[in-house]
Amino acid sequence: MSDCIFCKIIKGEVPNYIVYEDKSILAFLDIFPHAKGHTVVVPKRHIDTYFDLSDDEMNKLSAGIKKAMEKIQAVLKPDGFNVGWNQSPAGGQVVPHLHIHIMPRYEGDGGGSMHSIVNNPGDVKVGEVAKLF
Numbered sequence: 001m002s003d004c005i006f007c008k009i010i011k012g013e014v015p016n017y018i019v020y021e022d023k024s025i026l027a028f029l030d031i032f033p034h035a036k037g038h039t040v041v042v043p044k045r046h047i048d049t050y051f052d053l054s055d056d057e058m059n060k061l062s063a064g065i066k067k068a069m070e071k072i073q074a075v076l077k078p079d080g081f082n083v084g085w086n087q088s089p090a091g092g093q094v095v096p097h098l099h100i101h102i103m104p105r106y107e108g109d110g111g112g113s114m115h116s117i118v119n120n121p122g123d124v125k126v127g128e129v130a131k132l133f
């Protein structure tokens with residue numbers, strides 16, 4: 001998509017710091033890092049969300065995430081990782097080109113876990129929610 005910042009990065013029109021690249025994905029350093037080595041992994045095809053991935057693209061993205069994590073592990077030697085994505089504005093997605101955040105974690109970095117993203121389960125019991133499935 002011509003006005004998409006990540007498509008411009010993929011095309012080489014906007015400078016970036018590559019962590020890992022293959023035919024299907026590009027992993028590059030986030031320009032406003034929340035951790036040392038904060039990386040975003042994008043499929044080269046412009047799609048908005050995870051729902052738009054084909055199974056083949058999903059497998060290639062997953063493999064690319066692992067390669068990028070291995071590279072970060074070898075170079076920066078973090079103590080752990082959080083890996084995930086913000087989906088849709090309610091989930092905090094700002095750039096509408098699917099991207100997976102890799103957050104290297106370091107002992108004592110002051111960060112939280114996935115559980116710190118939201119803590120607002122509503123007043124419906126888990127058993128009631130389960131019935132909806």
Ligand code: AMP
Nearest residue numbers: 005016029030031032086092093094095
């Ligand atoms: P999200 O809220 O999941 O859409 O996050 C978008 C991420 O893209 C943010 O962490 C931004 O810092 C990052 N970002 C935006 N523009 C660039 C850029 N030109 N190069 C690298 N990262 C970027």
Ligand code: ZN
Nearest residue numbers: 004007046097
């Ligand atoms: Zn795009």
